[in-house]
Amino acid sequence: MKIKKLVVDSLQEAVEEVRNLYGPDATILSTRIIKKRLIPFLPFISRSQLEVTIGIPDTEDFSNHLKSQESVYEEINKLKESLREVVELVKKQKVESPEETKPIESEYSLRALNLMNKLINRGVARDVAKAIIDAGCGYDYELRRLDLKGETYESLKMGLESTLNLVRDFESSLQDFKIIALVGPTGVGKTTTVAKLAYYIKELGKKVGVITIDSYRVGAVQQLKTFISIMELPFRTADTPQRLKECIGELSSMDVVLVDTGGRSHYDDIKVKELVPFFNKLPILEIYFTVSANMDERVMAEALERFSVLPIKGLIFTKMDETLYHGYVLNLAYRTKLPILCWTTGQRVPKDLVMANYEYLTKLFLKVEE
Numbered sequence: 001m002k003i004k005k006l007v008v009d010s011l012q013e014a015v016e017e018v019r020n021l022y023g024p025d026a027t028i029l030s031t032r033i034i035k036k037r038l039i040p041f042l043p044f045i046s047r048s049q050l051e052v053t054i055g056i057p058d059t060e061d062f063s064n065h066l067k068s069q070e071s072v073y074e075e076i077n078k079l080k081e082s083l084r085e086v087v088e089l090v091k092k093q094k095v096e097s098p099e100e101t102k103p104i105e106s107e108y109s110l111r112a113l114n115l116m117n118k119l120i121n122r123g124v125a126r127d128v129a130k131a132i133i134d135a136g137c138g139y140d141y142e143l144r145r146l147d148l149k150g151e152t153y154e155s156l157k158m159g160l161e162s163t164l165n166l167v168r169d170f171e172s173s174l175q176d177f178k179i180i181a182l183v184g185p186t187g188v189g190k191t192t193t194v195a196k197l198a199y200y201i202k203e204l205g206k207k208v209g210v211i212t213i214d215s216y217r218v219g220a221v222q223q224l225k226t227f228i229s230i231m232e233l234p235f236r237t238a239d240t241p242q243r244l245k246e247c248i249g250e251l252s253s254m255d256v257v258l259v260d261t262g263g264r265s266h267y268d269d270i271k272v273k274e275l276v277p278f279f280n281k282l283p284i285l286e287i288y289f290t291v292s293a294n295m296d297e298r299v300m301a302e303a304l305e306r307f308s309v310l311p312i313k314g315l316i317f318t319k320m321d322e323t324l325y326h327g328y329v330l331n332l333a334y335r336t337k338l339p340i341l342c343w344t345t346g347q348r349v350p351k352d353l354v355m356a357n358y359e360y361l362t363k364l365f366l367k368v369e370e
């Protein structure tokens with residue numbers, strides 16, 4: 001800041017002078033009354049005047065400020081230019097491949113999009129969610145977009161019915177003798193599910209027997225034996241393929257024979273392949289790949305691939321209560337086209353079992369996210 005002094009006759013004059021000479025930012029710092037001699041050698045002939053001290057802000061400071069502002073504007077302009085180039089590039093790409101870059105939003109009504117997002121948020125892969133929503137939508141000529149065919153629940157159910165396979169005729173298929181075996185990775189809940197299924201089939205008024213080939217783990221045999229004896233159902237242990245065939249023969253008067261297998265790490269190819277001779281040439285056999293719904297979907301798919309040395313007939317998903325991402329279940333079922341037999345929803349035997357049905361699945365995905 002620069003300091004100047006002015007001598008004026010009045011404060012009014014001082015204010016005007018300061019404004020005119022130094023602009024609106026100058027300020028009066030102090031004033032002092034002085035005596036000015038009218039005739040230099042006659043000190044008693046004088047008059048009073050005002051000496052004003054003025055503060056003038058440094059012009060250099062302003063220019064620096066302006067300069068830094070200018071460089072900010074320059075930067076902004078450069079950014080704008082680059083942004084314009086990016087936008088042009090994107091537009092060009094859109095023209096070159098209209099299908100790939102076509103925004104999905106423009107194809108669907110808001111409520112169809114909402115539903116699709118709901119599925120995606122619960123782990124359903126985009127392509128699977130799209131297939132489900134497409135199947136639950138029709139073209140609305142007024143909206144000029146795909147819209148849900150009915151209310152959300154009905155439309156989602158319709159979508160699921162046309163895209164996913166479920167074992168719907170399980171009860172009626174129990175007319176003839178059959179063997180149902182559960183295979184899958186360790187600890188997913190095979191034994192617990194065998195016990196739940198045994199109870200469910202018994203409650204249908206069918207005769208059911210249970211065999212375990214998980215004979216090398218004493219605890220595992222005991223666990224299932226306890227469940228089955230409480231239900232007063234016949235139980236057998238088979239440690240060789242030959243013994244399994246004998247046990248099946250012994251239980252041939254049953255409507256259903258359930259077979260529990262010991263869990264095998266799907267990374268242990270030898271252990272998985274050990275199962276093959278047990279199920280070789282067994283008639284009327286249905287093998288269900290049992291997997292936990294809380295597993296990563298890539299691990300599920302990998303495990304299924306390894307277990308496919310056996311003729312897998314369908315899928316069972318356990319521990320539905322231990323995940324919110326039920327989409328992984330849909331993804332595996334959709335991609336493999338294998339039918340789902342049932343889900344398990346907790347540890348309680350025989351309670352926590354849901355035989356596959358589209359209503360359950362629909363409600364599962366329409367539940368408000370916690």
Ligand SMILES: Nc1nc2c(ncn2[C@@H]2O[C@H](COP(=O)(O)OP(=O)(O)OP(=O)(O)O)[C@@H](O)[C@H]2O)c(=O)[nH]1
Pocket residue numbers: 185186187188189190191192193214220261262263264318319320321322344345346347352
């Ligand atoms: N939360 C929950 N737990 C379950 C469910 N099903 C089974 N479990 C539990 O998972 C654990 C393993 O269950 P098992 O039935 O022994 O599993 P497994 O596949 O037979 O195991 P291995 O024979 O060792 O391969 C037990 O603690 C069960 O209570 C389910 O639907 N939900």
Ligand SMILES: [Mg+2]
Pocket residue numbers: 190191192214220261262263
């Ligand atoms: Mg087991």
